[in-house]
Amino acid sequence: MTTKSQRQLMIADWLRDHRVGSQEELVARLSLAGINATQATVSRDLLELGAVKLKRDGSIRYVMPDQVEPGHAATKLDRLLAEWVDAIIPAGNLLVLKTPPGSANLVANALDAAGLEEFAGTLAGDDTIFVALAEGVNPHAAVRLLQERRSGA
Template structure:
């Protein structure tokens, strides 16, 4: 399996260095055109391992970018890439994403380890965040909205 991953990483780098690739879906389609089928979760992991970040000009290697004072935390990056809408409901927070966007966004939310969160559930285009109370949901919602701005 190691050689397949190494080869795939090489192809990803070749694609992003050769042309503007604006999002993961576009990159996934380009790889599929080269007979490389990858899941969105695998592609997300590959981008992280390769230190590729999304810029105005498409994906670039972090090392090739001018130094930023503080890189975006993974949750802010995931929210910027996947979040379409936030819908509050009592102690629940529903995050809407494009198709296949819920899993990577939920993983980033989980990794942020918010004390307010009792649990998260991710479908294809929806992340359900369960908080302990309405008050904790409001606090979490404010935090997430602040990261998006």
């Protein structure tokens, strides 16, 4: 029986060595290797591995974090802030970001992945994100930073 860590190592190796465009493709590869896994299991594995979907050489594929070009996470964050954030509200040492229903997690993940030093972390619900500010960060300055990124300034 294959352990979770062995399965994830196989997935990571496949992502680095091959063009894998879908979770179903990974399920099929695992099956050929004698490992039964569902699409939901593979989805969780990809999330835990930090794999991201990118367009490369004209096709969409999963890649590992170490294969992502510098600046990709920041560019993705800027796009998601512009497209999905309806409001940015300071609340003490937190920011509250409002999004359409179902999209808070997408934006929170992008904010965490961007690694901006002003933000300690996020907590996402369905349409609301709490953003914890790093020690000493002025909430109003943090709002301005996100609004500038959102508007492309």
